[in-house]
Amino acid sequence: MSDKVESDPTAEVVSEEALKKAEEYIEEEEGAANRLSGWLGIFLSTTAVAMSLFHLYAAYSIVPTQTLRPIHVGFVLFLCFLIFPVSKHFRHRIMWWDWIAALMSIAIVVYLIVGGDDFTDRNTRPNPWDIFFGVSLILMVLEAMRRTIGWILPAISICFLLYAFLGPYLPHPWTHKGYEIGRLVGFMYMTLEGIYGVAVDVSSSLxxxxxxxxxxxxxxxxxxxxxxxxxxxxxxxxxxxxxxxxxxxxxxxxxxxxxxxxxxxxxxxxxxxxxxxxxxxxxxxxxxxxxxxxxxxxxxxxxxxxxxxxxxxxxxxxxxxxxxxxxxxxxxxxxxxxxxxxxxxxxxxxxxxxxxxxxxxxxxxxxxxxxxxxxxxxxxxxxxxxxxxxxxxxxxxxxxxxxxxxxxxxxxxxxxxxxxxxxxxxxxxxxxxxxxxSVGMLNVGATCAGAGIIVGVVTMTGLGLKFSGIVIDYAGGSLLLTAIYTALVVWIIGLAVPVTASYIICAVITAPALIKLGVPDFAAHMFIFYYAVLSEVSPPTALSPFAASAITGGDPYKTTLQCWKYTIPAFLVPFIFVLDPSGQSLLLMGTTEALAKANWLHIAQITFTAATGIFALAVGFQGWLIVRASLLERVLLIFAGFMLVYPGPISNSVGYAMVVLALASQWMRRKKTAVAA
Structure with missing residues (x-):
């Protein structure tokens, strides 16, 4: 295969400096890894290969969940502490404290597995050694997240832990009975509901x-x-x-x-x-x-x-x-x-x-x-x-x-x-x-373990239901306002944390609000997922636009705004499958069983309406179609796009009418331009 596009030799070439700067943004997402040679490099490579082989074996054979999840987290922590330095000052070398943390991650897993059923049975009344290893695990997960994805998600996790401890001292409606360190550790470390919960289950198996x-x-x-x-x-x-x-x-x-x-x-x-x-x-x-x-x-x-x-x-x-x-x-x-x-x-x-x-x-x-x-x-x-x-x-x-x-x-x-x-x-x-x-998923593995802390606190304290009630009250029971508030919450959280963490946090604290107002759970979760994805292009974690600007030599924030211009038409689509039952057709009814009974003509109609809305928004935001769009045409098309992504016969009819008017105006102006020429 050819290595590059055949083009004019005067075309620009991406410099090594630009690529190096772009790689820094990848490191910001995936962690700034050590580059080690010699026996250390061979040891780490061998460990990473062993981790992949173990999970391939676990996919084909039967490894109990109680064993697979802790071993997975153990591998993640072990490699995180040896591959990612405590700070850039200590990069490309492994310090003594890294070895201690790595070995401790193994000890935590060995203690859990050797404990067997007795270990899990005493999760409500853990002994001192249980608490020691449990607290160590929580601290190590927080540090692994800090090393791989930065300090923001660990800080958020700490806030959730404080919420679990300080429940009785909080104002209404945030108050709850509060939990002691032993009860918290028992839930987070000694069950499959906390750190070893759903997120780690998915991380270790898929x-x-x-x-x-x-x-x-x-x-x-x-x-x-x-x-x-x-x-x-x-x-x-x-x-x-x-x-x-x-x-x-x-x-x-x-x-x-x-x-x-x-x-x-x-x-x-x-x-x-x-x-x-x-x-x-x-x-x-x-x-x-x-x-x-x-x-x-x-x-x-x-x-x-x-x-x-x-x-x-x-x-x-x-x-x-x-x-x-x-x-x-x-x-x-x-x-x-x-x-x-x-x-x-x-x-x-x-x-x-x-x-x-x-x-x-x-x-x-x-x-x-x-x-x-x-x-x-x-x-x-x-x-x-x-x-x-x-x-x-x-x-x-x-x-x-x-x-x-x-x-x-x-x-x-x-x-x-x-x-x-x-x-x-x-x-x-x-x-x-x-x-x-293995190395490519360490940041995700650490994120999933940290997300288990957040999900565990939400589960123990009932924070999700509290938060959904507050959102619905602020929205006055309006589904449209609830959806807008939910999108804003997801977007704001996404400003600070990666997509996976943003989705997990919002799925447990905001999805109940949408579901309580009659939105099917699959539509609510897909709505949250799509707005969590916006964190990839939202400062200060707009890593994709920043990496692109490093390559092109553009301004990072102007590049981010350009990215929003390209993507925002499509990101209004999720409102379609939240605001009206007919819009759920865009999700093909959620399951293969429901799809078998679906009305394909109706699905085609909703899809065409959404596509027309995207077309209107694309032209409106770009300001061009046949000729440069006038201010009136842009306003008509943008408003039409919003009307078409809001389900309902009246709003859709108004949207279609505005699109026709704008297209007619474009056509007439083009004819006048041709005649004048």
Missing amino acids: IILFTIFGAFLQFSGAGKFYIDFSFSAMGGKPAGAGRTVVLASFLLGGPSGSGVATTVTLGSVAWPMLAKVGYERNAAGGLLAAGGLGAIISPPVMGAAAFIIAEFLKISYLDVLLMAVIPTCLFYLALFLMVEIDVRKYGMSNTIIKKVDTVWNLTRHYWFHFLSLISIVAFMMMGFSPVMSVFWATIVSFLTSFLRADSAMISYDLFRGKGKASEHIFQSRLVQALRAG
Whole structure:
């Protein structure tokens, strides 16, 4: 495959400094890891590979939940303390306190497992050793989060712990009976409801397996193929540059589920192309970040929060993928509309990007990468569980990689008897993928363990019901206002914490408010999920736009505003499936059983209305369609977009009428311009 787009040699090139700065934003999301060589590097790599192999074994064999979750957290903590330094001052070396913390994480797990049933039975009256290890676990989880994702989520977790202790001293309606340290530790450490609760269950059984699968795709060359395929499929037209970014972000982001990584990977290749066709720096960065954002909401992997949705709702992951299909299509429709308008807005009509290669040649040589991508859904539809589906999809990715020498996970030289077998295996892409699969999810694993503290406090104190009652009271019982308040709460929390943590926190404290007003639980959770995703593009944690601006050389905050412009039409869609029962059709009724009884004509109608609303908002926010939109046309289209995303025959009729008026005005102005010319 070609390494880059064929373009004018005068096109800009992404500098090493820009890529280094962009990598810093990835580190901000995933933690600033040590880079160690020698025996320490081998030891950490071996441990990470062992962690991946253990979880692959647990997917195929039977490992009791009471064993799997603590071992998973033990692996996460052990590697976190050795890979991520206590501060940047101590980077690229392991200090004595790191070893103590790492060994303590093992001791905590050993003490729990050796304790057996007696250990869990005394969770309401823990002994001094139970309290010691339990307090140590809580402190270590807080420190692991601080090292991997920063201090904000640990600070929030501490606030929740203080809420559990200080309940009797708080004003109404926040008061509760309060809990002593022993009772709190017993719940958090000695049951499967606190730290080892739902979030860690999903992290240990699904998230790490999907991370390993994504690493297998990446190291087998699938990521590069998806980018080249997008260049070939979308090149040769004036809108080819923007279309390429949109399609590549979907293909590349779907398996990764990481917005920042997708933005940086794609941006390093696509920015010179975007610059050549006329995108200014901030607009190009906004488009790249918007494409990366799509990775978090795109099947078949989506973000880590999607797995937790399935666990919270007690539905299959296939149902979550099903619910995401139409909203994902609408999201990318918004991006495609935006880049089509960009052609007119930035005068790109005479600039065409050459293709890398023909679609046929790329597909003929690397078709098996598509097989790896769709195999997960295929296995699920065959009746496999999500865990077994991703396990076998990983096996498929591994086996099909050998169809070409340049994608083989183990060098062909091993089978030809050239060189030492141990060197081939240790340096192989297989080992690199297994290592990356574990290391790549440490920040998520630490986040899920920390989220268990928050969920545990909410469960013990009944905070979720209290908070939902307060929100409903402020909204006066109005579903629209409750939805707006909920979206604002999710967005505000998302300003400080990553997507997964934002979703978990809001799912337990805000979802009850929507559900109490009659919104189905699956619609409420998907609504919260989509607004939690906004944390990826919301300062001060707007990591995707900031990483994109580092590549393009644009202003971080202007790039963030451009990203919002590209994505906001699609992010008004969640209101459709919350405000009216008919809007739940966009989620394909939530389950495969409900879908079988669904009215497809009604689903098509709601989808068309949502698509028209997105079109109106895209044109209104961009200010272009056939010609530059007047102020009146922009107001008409933006107002029409809001009316179309609010379910109801009257609001939809008014919205359609305004779209027709704006389009008629555009057409008449175009004719006048043509006559004058």
